[in-house]
Amino acid sequence: MLNIIICGAPGSGKGTQSDLIVEKYTLKHLSTGDLLRKEIAEKSELGKTAESYISQGNLVPDAMIIDILSKHVENQAEDSNGIILDGFPRTVAQAEALEVMMKKLDKEISVLIDLKVDENELIDRLVARGQTSGRTDDNLETIKKRLDVYHCQTEPVNEFYKNLNRYNAINGMGTIDEIFERISTVIDSKR
Numbered sequence: 001m002l003n004i005i006i007c008g009a010p011g012s013g014k015g016t017q018s019d020l021i022v023e024k025y026t027l028k029h030l031s032t033g034d035l036l037r038k039e040i041a042e043k044s045e046l047g048k049t050a051e052s053y054i055s056q057g058n059l060v061p062d063a064m065i066i067d068i069l070s071k072h073v074e075n076q077a078e079d080s081n082g083i084i085l086d087g088f089p090r091t092v093a094q095a096e097a098l099e100v101m102m103k104k105l106d107k108e109i110s111v112l113i114d115l116k117v118d119e120n121e122l123i124d125r126l127v128a129r130g131q132t133s134g135r136t137d138d139n140l141e142t143i144k145k146r147l148d149v150y151h152c153q154t155e156p157v158n159e160f161y162k163n164l165n166r167y168n169a170i171n172g173m174g175t176i177d178e179i180f181e182r183i184s185t186v187i188d189s190k191r
């Protein structure tokens with residue numbers, strides 16, 4: 001079993017690299033951002049609540065996201081070799097809840113990959129994506145807010161996994177293939 005967390009600031013390449021990791025290692029991809037955007041597209045009650053947070057660049061409340069994620073983790077596909085969590089955990093409370101969830105399932109997080117990308121590059125990538133993505137949070141003002149929220153609420157999660165000896169920083173600058181090489185090297189060393 002290979003259970004991976006991929007994290008990093010908004011625009012650091014979590015989704016892009018997850019697609020490559022899923023294909024190479026046959027994992028189930030769980031992106032909390034994608035799950036929330038699906039709820040928004042379906043105009044569910046949950047989606048409506050989530051949108052009010054997302055469009056402002058804020059995190060949705062912990063209880064809400066933990067509830068959504070735990071259902072998906074429990075229903076993990078039997079034919080996969082594990083899961084890759086993209087965009088979760090984003091607070092220390094979420095990390096603690098994830099530990100409890102995994103213990104209950106008799107599983108554990110194998111490795112956390114933290115993509116490190118310069119702030120200017122993050123902004124350039126997201127502003128460029130905003131021209132076609134249709135995401136309400138891909139505009140300069142909200143991107144800056146998302147980066148602030150990341151530094152205040154999400155970066156402390158790194159300490160949590162450093163203490164568990166699961167933390168690996170990866171240089172997230174360069175071509176998509178170069179970054180994937182670096183990630184593969186780390187994953188292969190954990191198998």
Ligand code: AP5
Nearest residue numbers: 010011012013014015016032033054058059060087125129
């Ligand atoms: P989420 O969907 O997770 O968004 P995010 O963290 O802001 O990150 P992005 O998805 O924008 O970027 P990414 O790192 O996946 O990069 P990507 O590969 O797309 O969350 C959205 C919102 O949902 C949050 O703000 C919050 O409100 C809510 N939410 C989600 N999870 C939550 C949680 N756990 N708790 C509470 N709230 C939660 O790449 C970005 C762009 O760069 C793309 O255009 C890509 O093509 C390009 N790119 C990728 N790699 C490269 C490269 N090497 N060189 C050049 N361009 C590249």
Ligand code: MG
Nearest residue numbers: 014015031033
């Ligand atoms: Mg993403």
